[in-house]
Amino acid sequence: MKINNNIQxxxxxxxxSLSNLSSRAAKYIQxxxxxxxxxxxxILGVTAMFLQPMIDMSNKDVDQKTRESSAxxxxxxxxxxxxxxxxxxxxxxxxxxxxxxxxxxxDFKASEKSMEAxxxxxxxxxxxxxxxxxxxxxxxxxxxxxxxxxxxxLFTNFLVDIPLINASQNKIDNLYQKHHMKKEAKxxxxxxxxxxx
Amino acid sequence: xxxxxxxxxxxxxxxxGVFTRYADNTDKFLLDTAAIGWMLASLxxxxxxxxxxxxxxxxxxxxxxxxxxxGVTNVALFYGITYSxxxxxxxxxxxxxxxxxxxxxxxxxxLKNGVGTIASLFGAVFTNNLITPVVRNKFATFVQKKTGKNxxxxxxxxxxxxxxxxxxxxxxxxxxxxxxxxxxxNGGNMRI
Numbered sequence: 516m517k518i519n520n521n522i523q524x525x526x527x528x529x530x531x532s533l534s535n536l537s538s539r540a541a542k543y544i545q546x547x548x549x550x551x552x553x554x555x556x557x558i559l560g561v562t563a564m565f566l567q568p569m570i571d572m573s574n575k576d577v578d579q580k581t582r583e584s585s586a587x588x589x590x591x592x593x594x595x596x597x598x599x600x601x602x603x604x605x606x607x608x609x610x611x612x613x614x615x616x617x618x619x620x621x622d623f624k625a626s627e628k629s630m631e632a633x634x635x636x637x638x639x640x641x642x643x644x645x646x647x648x649x650x651x652x653x654x655x656x657x658x659x660x661x662x663x664x665x666x667x668x669l670f671t672n673f674l675v676d677i678p679l680i681n682a683s684q685n686k687i688d689n690l691y692q693k694h695h696m697k698k699e700a701k702x703x704x705x706x707x708x709x710x711x712x
Numbered sequence: 713x714x715x716x717x718x719x720x721x722x723x724x725x726x727x728x729g730v731f732t733r734y735a736d737n738t739d740k741f742l743l744d745t746a747a748i749g750w751m752l753a754s755l756x757x758x759x760x761x762x763x764x765x766x767x768x769x770x771x772x773x774x775x776x777x778x779x780x781x782x783g784v785t786n787v788a789l790f791y792g793i794t795y796s797x798x799x800x801x802x803x804x805x806x807x808x809x810x811x812x813x814x815x816x817x818x819x820x821x822x823l824k825n826g827v828g829t830i831a832s833l834f835g836a837v838f839t840n841n842l843i844t845p846v847v848r849n850k851f852a853t854f855v856q857k858k859t860g861k862n863x864x865x866x867x868x869x870x871x872x873x874x875x876x877x878x879x880x881x882x883x884x885x886x887x888x889x890x891x892x893x894x895x896x897x898n899g900g901n902m903r904i
Contacts, residue, residue: 533804536823538814544826545819548738550833555742558833559840566841589845623727632732641731651735658734659727661745665752672756 551654552661553604560597564590584691591683599676603667608660615656617645736821739798739828746836747791754783789843794835801831 536544550558568586577585614620622644625633633640641647647655734741758776804810805824815823 533810534808536810536812538812541812541815541819541823544830545822547826547833548822548829550738550742550829552742552745555746555833555836559836562837563841566837567845570842570845621727623724623731625732626725626728628725629728629732638736641735647731647735651731654735654738654741655731658730658741658745661741662730662748665745665749668749669752669756672753673760677760 551604551608551657552664553601553608556597556600556604560593560600563593564597567593580695584688587687587691588684591687592680595676595679595683599671599679600668603671604661604664607664607667608657611656611660611663615644615652615659617643619644621656621659736825737828738825739802739832742829742832742836743791743794743798746794747787750787750790751783754780754786757783785847786844790836790839793839793843794832797831797835798828801827 567589571586571589572582574582574585611621616622625640625642630640630642639646641651644652644655734744758780762772762776801810802824805820805827810823810827811820812823
Protein backbone atom coordinates (compact mmCIF):
# COMPACT_ATOMS: atom_id res chain seq x y z
CA MET A 516 0.00 0.00 0.00
CA LYS A 517 2.83 2.36 1.02
CA ILE A 518 4.81 1.41 -2.10
CA ASN A 519 1.77 2.14 -4.28
CA ASN A 520 1.44 5.55 -2.66
CA ASN A 521 5.10 6.31 -3.32
CA ILE A 522 4.78 5.28 -6.97
CA GLN A 523 1.69 7.47 -7.26
CA UNK A 524 3.65 10.41 -5.77
CA UNK A 525 6.54 9.83 -8.16
CA UNK A 526 4.16 9.80 -11.10
CA UNK A 527 2.65 13.08 -9.93
CA UNK A 528 5.99 14.87 -9.96
CA UNK A 529 7.20 13.18 -13.15
CA UNK A 530 9.51 15.22 -15.37
CA UNK A 531 8.95 12.72 -18.21
CA SER A 532 6.86 15.00 -20.37
CA LEU A 533 8.60 18.35 -20.22
CA SER A 534 5.99 20.08 -22.35
CA ASN A 535 3.31 19.29 -19.82
CA LEU A 536 4.86 19.10 -16.38
CA SER A 537 2.70 18.15 -13.45
CA SER A 538 1.83 21.08 -11.20
CA ARG A 539 4.12 19.66 -8.49
CA ALA A 540 7.12 19.43 -10.87
CA ALA A 541 6.44 22.96 -12.12
CA LYS A 542 6.31 24.17 -8.50
CA TYR A 543 9.71 22.57 -7.80
CA ILE A 544 11.24 24.39 -10.77
CA GLN A 545 9.57 27.69 -9.84
CA UNK A 546 10.98 27.39 -6.33
CA UNK A 547 14.58 27.10 -7.59
CA UNK A 548 14.62 30.89 -7.86
CA UNK A 549 14.68 30.99 -4.05
CA UNK A 550 18.38 30.21 -4.40
CA UNK A 551 20.22 33.46 -3.76
CA UNK A 552 23.91 34.24 -4.05
CA UNK A 553 24.62 32.41 -0.76
CA UNK A 554 23.20 29.20 -2.20
CA UNK A 555 25.02 29.77 -5.49
CA UNK A 556 28.38 30.26 -3.71
CA UNK A 557 27.79 27.17 -1.57
CA ILE A 558 26.92 25.06 -4.65
CA LEU A 559 29.99 26.38 -6.47
CA GLY A 560 32.23 25.75 -3.47
CA VAL A 561 31.04 22.21 -2.76
CA THR A 562 31.22 21.14 -6.40
CA ALA A 563 34.66 22.75 -6.70
CA MET A 564 35.87 20.77 -3.68
CA PHE A 565 34.94 17.54 -5.47
CA LEU A 566 35.55 18.33 -9.13
CA GLN A 567 38.81 20.30 -9.04
CA PRO A 568 40.82 17.67 -7.14
CA MET A 569 39.52 15.08 -9.61
CA ILE A 570 40.74 17.22 -12.50
CA ASP A 571 44.10 17.73 -10.75
CA MET A 572 44.46 13.99 -10.14
CA SER A 573 43.70 13.15 -13.77
CA ASN A 574 46.41 15.42 -15.17
CA LYS A 575 48.82 12.85 -16.59
CA ASP A 576 51.32 15.49 -17.69
CA VAL A 577 52.82 15.70 -14.19
CA ASP A 578 54.12 13.15 -11.69
CA GLN A 579 52.02 11.48 -8.99
CA LYS A 580 53.48 13.54 -6.12
CA THR A 581 52.63 16.82 -7.84
CA ARG A 582 49.15 15.57 -8.70
CA GLU A 583 48.40 14.65 -5.08
CA SER A 584 49.84 17.85 -3.69
CA SER A 585 47.86 19.95 -6.15
CA ALA A 586 44.59 18.15 -5.40
CA UNK A 587 45.00 18.68 -1.65
CA UNK A 588 45.65 22.38 -2.20
CA UNK A 589 42.54 22.71 -4.39
CA UNK A 590 40.46 21.34 -1.53
CA UNK A 591 41.97 23.85 0.94
CA UNK A 592 41.63 26.82 -1.40
CA UNK A 593 38.04 26.07 -2.36
CA UNK A 594 36.96 25.18 1.16
CA UNK A 595 38.23 28.41 2.70
CA UNK A 596 37.03 30.52 -0.23
CA UNK A 597 33.56 29.01 0.12
CA UNK A 598 33.40 29.54 3.89
CA UNK A 599 34.32 33.23 3.62
CA UNK A 600 32.12 33.81 0.57
CA UNK A 601 29.05 32.20 2.12
CA UNK A 602 29.52 33.91 5.53
CA UNK A 603 30.05 37.41 4.12
CA UNK A 604 27.17 37.12 1.65
CA UNK A 605 24.77 35.79 4.30
CA UNK A 606 25.74 38.62 6.70
CA UNK A 607 25.44 41.43 4.14
CA UNK A 608 22.11 40.14 2.79
CA UNK A 609 20.77 40.04 6.35
CA UNK A 610 22.11 43.58 6.84
CA UNK A 611 20.45 44.79 3.61
CA UNK A 612 17.12 43.23 4.63
CA UNK A 613 17.03 45.50 7.69
CA UNK A 614 17.25 48.57 5.48
CA UNK A 615 14.79 47.38 2.83
CA UNK A 616 11.16 48.39 3.10
CA UNK A 617 8.77 51.28 2.65
CA UNK A 618 10.50 54.55 3.60
CA UNK A 619 13.73 52.81 4.62
CA UNK A 620 17.25 53.60 3.36
CA UNK A 621 17.08 51.24 0.37
CA ASP A 622 13.62 52.42 -0.74
CA PHE A 623 13.63 54.37 -4.01
CA LYS A 624 11.58 56.52 -6.31
CA ALA A 625 11.47 54.78 -9.69
CA SER A 626 13.39 56.70 -12.34
CA GLU A 627 11.77 57.45 -15.69
CA LYS A 628 14.15 55.02 -17.37
CA SER A 629 13.10 52.23 -15.00
CA MET A 630 9.41 52.93 -15.51
CA GLU A 631 9.90 52.84 -19.26
CA ALA A 632 11.69 49.48 -18.95
CA UNK A 633 8.89 48.06 -16.79
CA UNK A 634 6.27 49.20 -19.30
CA UNK A 635 8.27 47.71 -22.17
CA UNK A 636 8.53 44.37 -20.36
CA UNK A 637 4.77 44.42 -19.71
CA UNK A 638 5.30 44.40 -15.96
CA UNK A 639 3.30 46.13 -13.26
CA UNK A 640 4.77 49.59 -12.65
CA UNK A 641 6.51 49.76 -9.27
CA UNK A 642 7.06 53.39 -8.28
CA UNK A 643 8.59 52.54 -4.92
CA UNK A 644 8.88 49.57 -2.58
CA UNK A 645 5.34 50.28 -1.37
CA UNK A 646 4.08 48.87 -4.71
CA UNK A 647 6.40 45.85 -4.76
CA UNK A 648 5.44 42.27 -3.94
CA UNK A 649 7.04 40.41 -1.03
CA UNK A 650 9.05 38.27 -3.45
CA UNK A 651 10.33 41.29 -5.36
CA UNK A 652 11.42 42.95 -2.10
CA UNK A 653 13.23 39.76 -1.06
CA UNK A 654 15.06 39.52 -4.41
CA UNK A 655 15.90 43.24 -4.31
CA UNK A 656 17.38 43.09 -0.79
CA UNK A 657 19.34 39.95 -1.76
CA UNK A 658 20.82 41.80 -4.74
CA UNK A 659 21.74 44.90 -2.73
CA UNK A 660 23.18 42.70 0.04
CA UNK A 661 25.24 40.72 -2.48
CA UNK A 662 26.61 43.90 -4.07
CA UNK A 663 27.60 45.14 -0.60
CA UNK A 664 29.10 41.72 0.14
CA UNK A 665 31.26 41.89 -2.98
CA UNK A 666 32.70 45.22 -1.78
CA UNK A 667 33.34 43.75 1.69
CA UNK A 668 35.05 40.73 0.12
CA LEU A 669 37.56 42.97 -1.61
CA PHE A 670 39.01 43.40 1.88
CA THR A 671 38.30 39.98 3.37
CA ASN A 672 40.04 38.49 0.34
CA PHE A 673 43.31 39.98 1.59
CA LEU A 674 42.65 39.99 5.31
CA VAL A 675 41.06 36.56 5.75
CA ASP A 676 41.20 34.31 2.67
CA ILE A 677 44.82 34.69 1.61
CA PRO A 678 46.40 34.32 5.10
CA LEU A 679 44.15 31.34 5.87
CA ILE A 680 44.82 29.67 2.53
CA ASN A 681 48.58 30.19 2.86
CA ALA A 682 48.58 28.87 6.43
CA SER A 683 46.51 25.82 5.53
CA GLN A 684 48.60 25.13 2.43
CA ASN A 685 51.78 25.22 4.49
CA LYS A 686 50.25 22.89 7.07
CA ILE A 687 49.07 20.52 4.34
CA ASP A 688 52.48 20.69 2.66
CA ASN A 689 54.22 19.69 5.89
CA LEU A 690 51.79 16.86 6.57
CA TYR A 691 52.12 15.65 3.00
CA GLN A 692 55.93 15.76 3.09
CA LYS A 693 55.98 13.77 6.35
CA HIS A 694 53.55 11.23 4.94
CA HIS A 695 55.57 10.94 1.74
CA MET A 696 58.87 10.51 3.63
CA LYS A 697 57.35 7.78 5.80
CA LYS A 698 56.11 6.01 2.68
CA GLU A 699 59.54 6.23 1.07
CA ALA A 700 61.28 4.99 4.24
CA LYS A 701 58.91 2.00 4.42
CA UNK A 702 59.59 1.20 0.77
CA UNK A 703 63.34 1.35 1.34
CA UNK A 704 63.07 -0.86 4.43
CA UNK A 705 61.10 -3.42 2.46
CA UNK A 706 63.62 -3.30 -0.36
CA UNK A 707 66.54 -3.78 2.07
CA UNK A 708 64.86 -6.68 3.91
CA UNK A 709 63.90 -8.22 0.55
CA UNK A 710 67.46 -8.12 -0.77
CA UNK A 711 68.94 -9.51 2.50
CA UNK A 712 66.51 -12.46 2.31
CA UNK B 713 24.65 70.81 -1.28
CA UNK B 714 24.44 70.38 -5.07
CA UNK B 715 26.92 67.51 -4.83
CA UNK B 716 24.84 65.86 -2.12
CA UNK B 717 21.70 66.18 -4.26
CA UNK B 718 23.36 64.70 -7.32
CA UNK B 719 24.91 61.85 -5.31
CA UNK B 720 21.53 61.12 -3.79
CA UNK B 721 20.01 61.11 -7.30
CA UNK B 722 22.70 58.73 -8.58
CA UNK B 723 22.11 56.38 -5.64
CA UNK B 724 18.34 56.51 -6.16
CA UNK B 725 18.75 55.69 -9.86
CA UNK B 726 21.08 52.83 -8.97
CA UNK B 727 18.51 51.36 -6.56
CA UNK B 728 15.72 51.83 -9.09
CA GLY B 729 17.81 50.20 -11.83
CA VAL B 730 18.75 47.25 -9.62
CA PHE B 731 15.09 46.70 -8.74
CA THR B 732 13.93 46.84 -12.37
CA ARG B 733 16.61 44.46 -13.61
CA TYR B 734 16.72 41.89 -10.84
CA ALA B 735 13.54 41.88 -8.71
CA ASP B 736 11.88 39.36 -11.05
CA ASN B 737 14.97 37.74 -12.56
CA THR B 738 16.99 35.59 -10.17
CA ASP B 739 18.98 34.08 -13.04
CA LYS B 740 20.24 37.46 -14.26
CA PHE B 741 21.03 38.50 -10.69
CA LEU B 742 23.12 35.37 -10.11
CA LEU B 743 24.88 35.77 -13.47
CA ASP B 744 25.73 39.44 -13.05
CA THR B 745 26.82 39.32 -9.41
CA ALA B 746 29.03 36.29 -10.08
CA ALA B 747 30.64 38.10 -13.03
CA ILE B 748 31.19 41.22 -10.88
CA GLY B 749 32.73 38.91 -8.25
CA TRP B 750 35.18 37.54 -10.83
CA MET B 751 36.14 41.04 -11.91
CA LEU B 752 36.68 42.25 -8.35
CA ALA B 753 38.71 39.13 -7.57
CA SER B 754 40.98 39.83 -10.56
CA LEU B 755 41.28 43.45 -9.50
CA UNK B 756 42.31 42.47 -5.99
CA UNK B 757 44.77 39.87 -7.33
CA UNK B 758 46.27 42.50 -9.60
CA UNK B 759 46.59 44.92 -6.67
CA UNK B 760 48.25 42.09 -4.76
CA UNK B 761 50.88 41.80 -7.49
CA UNK B 762 51.66 45.50 -7.38
CA UNK B 763 52.21 45.45 -3.62
CA UNK B 764 54.02 42.12 -3.43
CA UNK B 765 57.56 42.97 -2.38
CA UNK B 766 58.71 39.39 -2.87
CA UNK B 767 58.24 39.77 -6.61
CA UNK B 768 60.90 41.56 -8.60
CA UNK B 769 59.78 45.01 -9.78
CA UNK B 770 60.47 44.23 -13.44
CA UNK B 771 58.40 41.08 -13.26
CA UNK B 772 55.39 42.71 -11.63
CA UNK B 773 54.33 44.13 -14.96
CA UNK B 774 54.33 40.70 -16.52
CA UNK B 775 52.35 39.16 -13.67
CA UNK B 776 49.87 42.04 -13.54
CA UNK B 777 49.25 41.73 -17.29
CA UNK B 778 48.80 38.01 -16.84
CA UNK B 779 46.34 38.62 -14.01
CA UNK B 780 44.30 40.98 -16.21
CA UNK B 781 44.29 38.42 -19.01
CA UNK B 782 43.27 35.73 -16.54
CA GLY B 783 40.36 37.83 -15.30
CA VAL B 784 39.22 38.76 -18.82
CA THR B 785 39.35 35.11 -19.95
CA ASN B 786 37.48 33.86 -16.90
CA VAL B 787 34.75 36.51 -16.99
CA ALA B 788 34.30 36.17 -20.76
CA LEU B 789 34.05 32.38 -20.53
CA PHE B 790 31.70 32.49 -17.56
CA TYR B 791 29.45 35.22 -18.92
CA GLY B 792 29.35 33.93 -22.49
CA ILE B 793 28.55 30.33 -21.63
CA THR B 794 26.15 31.01 -18.75
CA TYR B 795 24.28 33.76 -20.59
CA SER B 796 23.76 31.46 -23.59
CA UNK B 797 22.50 28.68 -21.33
CA UNK B 798 20.03 31.01 -19.59
CA UNK B 799 18.78 32.36 -22.90
CA UNK B 800 18.43 28.83 -24.31
CA UNK B 801 16.61 27.55 -21.21
CA UNK B 802 14.19 30.48 -21.19
CA UNK B 803 13.63 29.90 -24.93
CA UNK B 804 12.57 26.31 -24.19
CA UNK B 805 9.72 27.66 -22.04
CA UNK B 806 8.78 30.24 -24.69
CA UNK B 807 8.60 27.53 -27.35
CA UNK B 808 6.51 25.30 -25.10
CA UNK B 809 9.14 22.54 -24.96
CA UNK B 810 9.11 23.00 -21.19
CA UNK B 811 5.75 23.99 -19.74
CA UNK B 812 2.64 22.98 -17.91
CA UNK B 813 -1.02 23.26 -18.82
CA UNK B 814 -1.75 23.81 -15.15
CA UNK B 815 0.03 27.18 -15.17
CA UNK B 816 -1.38 30.60 -15.99
CA UNK B 817 0.69 33.42 -17.52
CA UNK B 818 2.22 34.49 -14.18
CA UNK B 819 3.00 30.88 -13.32
CA UNK B 820 4.72 30.41 -16.69
CA UNK B 821 6.84 33.51 -16.03
CA UNK B 822 7.86 32.01 -12.69
CA LEU B 823 8.64 28.70 -14.40
CA LYS B 824 10.79 30.58 -16.90
CA ASN B 825 12.68 32.24 -14.07
CA GLY B 826 13.12 28.87 -12.34
CA VAL B 827 14.43 27.20 -15.50
CA GLY B 828 16.75 30.18 -16.08
CA THR B 829 18.05 29.90 -12.51
CA ILE B 830 18.83 26.20 -12.99
CA ALA B 831 20.71 27.10 -16.21
CA SER B 832 22.56 29.88 -14.38
CA LEU B 833 23.69 27.55 -11.59
CA PHE B 834 24.69 24.84 -14.07
CA GLY B 835 26.64 27.36 -16.17
CA ALA B 836 28.48 28.67 -13.11
CA VAL B 837 29.49 25.18 -11.98
CA PHE B 838 30.44 24.12 -15.52
CA THR B 839 32.66 27.10 -16.30
CA ASN B 840 34.14 27.70 -12.83
CA ASN B 841 34.78 24.12 -11.86
CA LEU B 842 35.42 22.33 -15.14
CA ILE B 843 36.62 24.65 -17.88
CA THR B 844 38.78 27.02 -15.79
CA PRO B 845 40.73 24.31 -13.90
CA VAL B 846 41.42 22.41 -17.13
CA VAL B 847 42.77 25.55 -18.82
CA ARG B 848 44.72 26.39 -15.65
CA ASN B 849 46.30 22.93 -15.54
CA LYS B 850 47.29 23.11 -19.19
CA PHE B 851 49.08 26.38 -18.56
CA ALA B 852 50.69 25.15 -15.34
CA THR B 853 52.03 22.13 -17.23
CA PHE B 854 53.39 24.44 -19.90
CA VAL B 855 55.20 26.51 -17.22
CA GLN B 856 56.47 23.34 -15.56
CA LYS B 857 57.98 22.09 -18.81
CA LYS B 858 59.53 25.47 -19.54
CA THR B 859 61.15 25.78 -16.12
CA GLY B 860 61.79 22.11 -15.47
CA LYS B 861 60.49 22.38 -11.89
CA ASN B 862 57.71 20.06 -10.83
CA UNK B 863 56.47 22.16 -7.94
CA UNK B 864 55.39 25.00 -10.19
CA UNK B 865 52.39 23.00 -11.23
CA UNK B 866 51.26 22.49 -7.67
CA UNK B 867 51.44 26.16 -6.82
CA UNK B 868 50.41 27.85 -10.02
CA UNK B 869 46.72 28.52 -10.35
CA UNK B 870 47.11 31.07 -13.13
CA UNK B 871 45.26 30.60 -16.41
CA UNK B 872 47.11 31.09 -19.65
CA UNK B 873 46.07 34.41 -21.14
CA UNK B 874 45.11 32.96 -24.50
CA UNK B 875 43.29 36.08 -25.65
CA UNK B 876 46.20 38.45 -25.00
CA UNK B 877 49.52 37.44 -26.57
CA UNK B 878 52.75 38.15 -24.71
CA UNK B 879 54.75 41.10 -25.96
CA UNK B 880 58.25 40.48 -27.34
CA UNK B 881 59.75 42.22 -24.26
CA UNK B 882 58.03 39.73 -21.97
CA UNK B 883 59.26 36.84 -24.06
CA UNK B 884 62.82 38.08 -23.86
CA UNK B 885 62.72 38.39 -20.06
CA UNK B 886 60.90 35.30 -18.75
CA UNK B 887 59.80 35.37 -15.14
CA UNK B 888 62.10 33.73 -12.61
CA UNK B 889 60.80 30.68 -10.80
CA UNK B 890 61.30 32.42 -7.41
CA UNK B 891 59.09 35.35 -8.37
CA UNK B 892 56.47 33.08 -9.87
CA UNK B 893 56.31 30.97 -6.73
CA UNK B 894 56.21 34.02 -4.44
CA UNK B 895 53.33 35.44 -6.43
CA UNK B 896 51.25 32.28 -6.63
CA UNK B 897 51.79 31.63 -2.94
CA ASN B 898 49.84 34.83 -2.25
CA GLY B 899 46.62 33.35 -3.53
CA GLY B 900 46.40 34.19 -7.22
CA ASN B 901 43.14 33.23 -8.95
CA MET B 902 41.15 33.86 -5.79
CA ARG B 903 37.41 33.79 -6.16
CA ILE B 904 35.20 36.24 -4.34
